[in-house]
Amino acid sequence: MPNIVLTRPLGQSLRLGELLHRKFPMLEQIQLPLLSIVPNENPADAKRLKELLPVSDLAVFVSPNAVECSMRLLQAAWPKSLPVAVVGGGSLEALSHHGITAENGYTIHAPNNPSEWDSEGLWKILNQSQASWSGKKILFLKGIGGRAWLGEQFLLQGAEIHSVATYKRMPLADDAPAWLGLKKSLPNDSICVLTSSEATRHFAQFLKENSSWAESWLNEAMMLCTHERIAQVCNELGFKNIDWCAPGDDSLLVKIEQWHTNKN
Structure with missing residues (x-):
């Protein structure tokens, strides 16, 4: 079979x-x-996340895991004043589980075409929405380690990068x-x-x-x-x-x- x-x-x-x-x-x-996903439940990181939200111009969730674990860490409603960006459909679905949708008044940036559900596709969409990211504060919500390319693009334009590791990945034991x-x-x-x-x-x-x-x-x-x-x-x-x-x-x-x- x-x-x-x-x-x-x-x-x-x-x-x-x-x-x-x-x-x-x-x-x-x-x-x-x-890999197994282990959420970060450190109170100090939860406090830092809550402090960063009001001063950030954009929050980037790097994966569906980042959405779920960030909301678990936050333990509060996501502020409608802070736009979010995601790579693809899985993360959009995860956002919708928490009521974070365009229909509910949130600003969400994501590639429309599944063939562009990657960092490059998201960067293309973000540059269509903003002439320059110079001086903007970008918050990355991610796992420990994880993607670097997208953050480098923001840095090259003069943005200020902050990140919160909301989970870690554990490899399957031998x-x-x-x-x-x-x-x-x-x-x-x-x-x-x-x-x-x-x-x-x-x-x-x-x-x-x-x-x-x-x-x-x-x-x-x-x-x-x-x-x-x-x-x-x-x-x-x-x-x-x-x-x-x-x-x-x-x-x-x-x-x-x-x-x-x-x-x-």
């Missing part, structure tokens, strides 16, 4: 899993959450039972959905350290990446079968259907 390996953190593959189950009931789903799903499956009959470069690096490291049974996953399984950058990371790490598509579950479904059709 062909397999699809879903590698997002637990809870974030639910919609995709349901869509896949309806469209491809013959596909066996393997849940392999390569002895976690979730890995058994791989061990029991055939890599040449499997497609793995990769949505994070950091998760991809952890995946490759585990496969190489357990080469007695896992090396074939590097060579035979199809790696489906949700950005060209992740595909480049896959190539650098030694994966042999790589494809990529625009972010978003709908784009993933199209690619998965192509893969499944070609397998039959």
